């Protein structure tokens with residue numbers, strides 16, 4: 001009921017927004033960046049610079065910079081991400097069979113995704129295409145991947161996102177973290193912890209270690225599940241499935257109880273890209289590339305990812321190290337797209353597991369357009385995927401193939417291999433070339449967060465224009481920027497938002513570069529204002 | 535009547551001609567070592583097997599056992615010395631256990647665990663050493679060579695003399711006996727003993743890394759002091 005009322009209201013809003021932005025609703029090539037004018041200010045004279053610059057760990061470094069004029073009007077907003085620099089260089093000169101183990105070490109957040117994408121690529125180097133991989137190896141890799149997505153999504157929702165969603169974006173910063181959740185909503189907090197742990201146990205059983213296992217090798221896997229390992233995982237899967245269903249119900253309630261707000265916050269109307277099964281169903285491990293436009297029209301479908309170079313290009317911008325991928329057929333202006341849970345649930349025709357499929361239909365029905373564009377709906381889509389993972393894990397554990405010892409195949413050597421996978425955060429491309437001595441000579445990676453670069457920037461600009469413009473900056477307002485970024489669960493989120501305790505530093509800089517004000521959020525969540533130039 | 539030495543107070547029998555290492559091994563006493571292997575002439579270069587014999591430091595792998603010797607093996611002082619030697623071996627090369635395919639089957643790593651080495655202690659040398667992947671079946675990652683000469687001795691037994699150690703001190707390096715200096719032009723063949731003898735991940739068979747799952751590797755199953763000498767030599771991932 002709430003949903004329906006709010007829907008009508010939101011329809012009017014989105015129609016307004018579309019008119020404002022001059023969106024043509026019939027042609028998918030006409031997609032407009034509504035806040036593009038904020039990407040680069042006309043002139044930076046007399047503008048103050050605000051940097052939201054979290055101190056990060058090793059995975060990446062993200063910061064938001066705002067340029068404000070004398071009346072606090074936002075004139076420019078940018079999200080900068082520096083990550084994986086030197087990555088491709090680092091693995092050159094190493095033998096190809098080290099790749100799955102080497103690359104997973106370079107990302108502490110979703111090591112399994114890199115492990116599997118690299119494994120798929122090196123399968124090709126030993127002459128094994130995905131359809132020829134022994135069924136047991138294929139299923140064990142899928143099991144591993146479902147475990148990974150389950151734990152990554154659970155961590156993100158329960159630990160990183162739920163404090164914003166359950167307490168409010170501008171709630172007390174001291175409470176807005178997982179500790180607060182555990183105190184106020186102990187059941188939900190504990191379920192999150194246990195679901196994550198279960199995903200990690202799946203990873204441990206399949207790969208030998210909770211993080212950084214070594215199971216996927218060129219042409220297959222190095223172990224299957226023992227009966228004991230299988231039975232151990234079966235013990236809890238029923239409970240996990242139940243909790244996953246409850247989590248979907250929870251996010252639906254949160255979303256729908258504030259529908260107009262949730263549907264417009266940081267929302268952008270984009271194209272979507274991801275892998276799908278040949279049947280068009282949701283796929284996380286292996287499939288063809290599909291892209292849909294913002295009305296749901298097919299831009300491309302079932303494309304072989306080994307030809308990704310003919311489909312996607314990457315644009316370089318002077319102000320960030322992060323590239324901007326786009327669909328070649330639509331050009332760099334129109335061709336940007338989103339990847340990840342929202343994209344996957346949007347582009348697929350259905351989900352092959354019944355509970356997740358019912359949840360998907362419910363999700364799609366809440367909107368009044370063929371595609372759901374709400375950025376915050378990404379949380380909802382993410383939990384639908386959690387449900388799908390739980391159902392799929394249950395199915396695979398009952399499949400005798402996961403106990404099989406027929407795990408390895410070798411064929412004719414090749415010098416080029418491409419592996420693509422749907423990582424928790426979206427489509428992940430690994431592309432390698434080796435020389436006749438088995439040594440890596442070239443590597444190209446497009447990580448999921450890169451694909452969402454344009455979209456995250458557009459969401460940041462939308463939030464800056466909507467909520468921050470003309471106002472004195474406070475921590476809750478700045479948190480709105482982070483809520484927008486966090487919805488994408490970018491790779492840097494771990495570094496910037498681990499338990500909401502990372503120190504944040506905001507600086508106001510005048511046009512000459514002088515720091516005139518500084519706002520520091522300490523690791524205990526306390527805010528301190530310190531005048532600069534001291 | 536058999537002859538005995540005492541190791542840490544325990545009476546250990548030996549026969550004439552045995553080294554302290556051999557006598558200890560026969561009695562099931564573990565003396566940490568890296569360059570020693572029962573099948574090859576002792577070399578005495580790594581010094582990890584240093585024990586105190588009647589108060590003096592000796593290499594157990596080369597020192598002959600003699601009636602009545604008082605040998606100290608597991609003392610705090612020796613353990614500390616051995617740990618330092620291992621740390622030096624680590625910093626001298628480039629040993630990245632997390633991604634190394636020999637991890638779990640590597641004697642250097644296993645010895646470091648045994649000696650409870652928790653850090654490098656010394657500054658890393660960041661040695662710049664080349665990888666030789668020219669041979670179709672075998673690869674040398676010079677980063678991981680600890681100059682134990684086991685491959686040199688094994689290749690000698692293979693009747694090929696493919697390997698040698700050249701240079702001294704910091705310039706010491708493993709060289710390959712071929713016109714180009716590359717492995718592909720040498721006489722090395724996949725069936726050679728020298729291919730599987732390396733105690734670290736310096737000489738490897740290509741394309742089979744990581745085939746043994748975590749939990750099933752040699753030193754996942756037993757600590758190095760419980761693995762027989764023969765099992766340790768040529769410990770590989772297959």
Ligand code: SF4
Pocket residue numbers: 678679680681682683684685686708731732733734736737
């Ligand atoms: S390559 Fe291996 S066996 Fe040969 S000297 Fe170096 S560490 Fe010893």
Ligand code: FES
Pocket residue numbers: 566567568569570577578579580581582583584593594595596
């Ligand atoms: S084992 Fe005796 S010196 Fe190396």
